[in-house]
Amino acid sequence: MSTSSHRRSLAALLAATLFSLGVCVADAAEDAVVIPPPAIDEASSSGTETAIFAGGCFWGVQGVFQHVKGVESAVSGYAGGDAKTAQYETVSTGSTGHAESVQVTFDPKQVSYGKLLQIFFSVAHNPTQLNFQGPDQGTQYRSAVFVADPEQRKVAESYISQLDNAHVFPQPIVTKVSEATGFYPAEAYHQDFLTLNPTYPYIVYNDLPKIENLKSLFPADYRGKPVLVLKAKG
Numbered sequence: 001m002s003t004s005s006h007r008r009s010l011a012a013l014l015a016a017t018l019f020s021l022g023v024c025v026a027d028a029a030e031d032a033v034v035i036p037p038p039a040i041d042e043a044s045s046s047g048t049e050t051a052i053f054a055g056g057c058f059w060g061v062q063g064v065f066q067h068v069k070g071v072e073s074a075v076s077g078y079a080g081g082d083a084k085t086a087q088y089e090t091v092s093t094g095s096t097g098h099a100e101s102v103q104v105t106f107d108p109k110q111v112s113y114g115k116l117l118q119i120f121f122s123v124a125h126n127p128t129q130l131n132f133q134g135p136d137q138g139t140q141y142r143s144a145v146f147v148a149d150p151e152q153r154k155v156a157e158s159y160i161s162q163l164d165n166a167h168v169f170p171q172p173i174v175t176k177v178s179e180a181t182g183f184y185p186a187e188a189y190h191q192d193f194l195t196l197n198p199t200y201p202y203i204v205y206n207d208l209p210k211i212e213n214l215k216s217l218f219p220a221d222y223r224g225k226p227v228l229v230l231k232a233k234g
Contacts, residue, residue, distance in 0.1 A: 055125030056133025
């Protein structure tokens with residue numbers, strides 16, 4: 001087990017133990033934030049589109065998007081660095097330039113890119129935390145949007161400005177918008193981790209609340225049965 005995953009497990013176990021004793025722990029899942037939809041969005045088009053989001057541990061981010069209607073797949077992986085360093089143990093050192101990311105393939109006629117951004121910023125993670133999310137520390141856990149084309153960049157940058165100008169978060173958004181230069185799927189044991197490990201302490205404490213927040217804040221976009229990576233491959 002890498003230092004990063006070991007620290008993640010220890011933090012989760014401690015949090016779950018304290019939670020069972022009725023102690024409030026600051027590293028619990030962030031509360032969802034109600035935010036307006038983007039004023040500028042992509043026009044609906046035929047076919048499928050891909051988007052890449054990074055917001056801390058990819059287990060929870062993947063789990064959220066797997067429960068969104070119109071999403072055809074959500075794959076955990078690495079973005080921002082080179083192919084030769086796209087392995088979990090190496091990425092966990094925080095020295096590769098990679099961020100734990102999720103590549104979302106979606107039908108823009110069912111869910112827009114702007115809607116995915118709204119879910120990302122309000123439910124999937126806290127966009128005001130610089131190079132960490134909850135118990136996870138390091139640049140590999142940074143908040144980032146990797147855009148596929150100029151239109152995605154325009155929508156993402158406009159939305160960040162919109163949210164900052166509206167002061168919907170107590171601190172400025174630190175999410176960095178960058179060009180998608182490559183996405184590298186994570187190891188099989190990371191795929192569908194939330195669904196396959198619903199009693200794992202880290203998932204219980206940090207990620208399952210995100211699914212409930214998605215269901216509560218976006219009932220029209222929520223689907224109970226997630227679209228899974230391993231099932232699709234099988």
